[in-house]
Amino acid sequence: SGVTDFTLLHEVEIAEDLYYQDIFREISKKYLPCLLNPSAADPPPPDTFHGKAAGFIENNLPPANYDFYLCGERQMTHDVTLLVDQHFAGSYVFKEVFY
Template identity: 40%
Template sequence: MNSESIREYATELLGRKNLSEDACELRFSFPAGFSFTPGQFVRFESHGLKRDYSITTAPNDKGIELCVRDTGTGHFSSVLASAEIGTEFRFSGPHGYFVYRPSTRPVVFVATGTGVAPFVSMTRSGISGYIFLHGVKHTPDLYYENLFRNAARIYVPCVSRSSDDAESDLFQGKVTDYLGTVLERRPYDFYLCGKREMIRDVTFLVDDYFPGARIYTEVFY
């Protein structure tokens, strides 16, 4: 995880699977000599632009997968989302320190949107038994739901826009609503990934309601 091991690699797009209307999972070849720790990200470069993407696969997978949302207003995510299979890309990595740190405190993973990505890698690497909160606007954005339902001790899909799915266990509201009103108040290790505003709001809330907790963060956007 130190900067000495960061290098540049060439990789080839091998496959694409839709996760929702505007998000997809992209599979790339695993370059020789590359290694990473679950939770880390790679920095892709194309047309002079650089963008970061968390790896969703486990280190022993033969490929590298990313979960990419085509933002519609940006450049890079559309390039990735529409690239032909076989397209070559360059990336540098591994980057980042958002990795799982075992401790005696219970663990709460909190993600918004594609912020699930590092938790997918951690889960595929065998980490389980955590509380998982996924904040999305609409139910189709609950990427990797089955993976998390199987691995988490408690899985809480937090859907902020109204849903007709009255029979399901959806929490209607934001992750901050759940943390502020439902989660038992005790010290946890919180891992937060996704939108800047969510990370700011949850950090304030943890300071107020969960004294003694630790917070690890990864801001996507």
Template identity: 35%
Template structure:
């Protein structure tokens, strides 16, 4: 079902990542981890709300790439601009179980985990991948809700207790054997590398994933 929403606020989280807040239509609802679909110039763009359906606004997290027309437009369009969306879409939902949950997210791929944590999910292991320490967005929400929070920094050494390497490096070399349920969200390359490691090292694990380009 199509809806019209209106931009109310833009907040920059880093030099390249920002959060947008939109008006929320009364009839629009979703489950944490699902996404809404924007219709922009005849093309679809999907974003997972970091907000919950009971919140007064729809909030999404966007990275300005310099190569994406829509993300660049969102980074500079004025408050009050209207957008056509549909939803909810997707099935990247949280499934409570007896095994230990491992969330693996890179960049804005932590958005569904923010939604999970906001809805009350806790006690998970989170591997959050970023290039620098400053890009660990939403850490203040994710870390307190986690059983173990592992910031994985892939570039220059930064201050603080972090794992210097990619999330897949931690999966391969540091995550101990156990029965896990994995949730992966990020780019195709990370998803594929993580799946190969899980198949080899944690063959009994359940895996749910959401990829973006």
């Protein structure tokens, strides 16, 4: 039971902030770290998107109705909500803002 087919985007500033990767990879076959400031000194894991989660959504999701569950920083949840309103009419956004 529960949701089984979902993409989990994990947006952080630097690779060392990618906590819980093992757990996230276990619960989602489509886990994608989104790195805002990649560094050669701190190489990102494979299959990492360089940029904001909103950028990945805008450039990679085909037009359709989706349920978006957002958890995290106020600006990120705001940016994704605006994007959904503009490009994914009929989709739902559920969010928890933590800071």
